[in-house]
Amino acid sequence: MSDQPGDGYLYRYNEGVKKLLNVKGGEALKEVGPELVFGVTLEDDREEFAFLLSTIKYSSGNVSFTALPANFTKFQFVNPAGSGVLATIIGGWFRPTGGASPYGIDIRVGATIEAPSSTVLGTALDTRAPQKSSACSVQSLQSATAISGVTAGQFDINNSAAPGNLDVPIPLLGLVVAPGGNVTFFTTAVNVAANLGALIWRERPIEDSEKK
DSSP states (O other), X not given: OOXXXXXXXXXXXXXXXXXXXXXXXXXXXXOOOGGGOOOOOTTOOOHHHHGGGTOEEEEOXXXXXXXXXXXXXXXXXXXXXXXXXXXXXXXXXXXXEEESSXXXXXXXXXXXXXXXXXXXXXXXXXXXXXXXXXXXXXXXXXXSOOOOOOOTTOEEEEETTOOTTOXXXXXXXXXXXXXXXXXXXXXXXXXXXXXEEEEEEEEXXXXXXXXX
């Protein structure tokens, strides 16, 4: 924010407007002519403007595991501590594909992060940022350790009889994951194959005023 009274310009929006108006220079855009008065309509957040506001959409693609006896299948969406970005989940599905019955699945926010067997970074869904790596990742693993109980600050969404080979939409659209936060998608029975399909999220820089 500006240190001058009446000049409260959030950096990202200031930079976005400068790009839209082709304004050069590093100084904040502190005034414009009447013919260039602009507004930000929060209800009409056009996808093509997101990049100008330093916001990039990512997809994990499909991440999957075959069934493994005595092991639970887990996928963890992780926003690392100190990443400097806010992530918002906006799409995806979770699918048990076979193995032991029933095909129970659960989604937990704030579970303990486990050592992954593989890590997938997001692919930018904007051709203007083909080499931009995501700060967040999807970490997958299979282990014999069950995730049970909900402690303070956590919540879970359980489906105790998810049908096999049927996409279960992720019911967390709009969930904001701050640095150090995570979401875990996992099977509640061992020996269940599962896919986490095309988890989609947005990342943008976090500003000091948005931190706790």
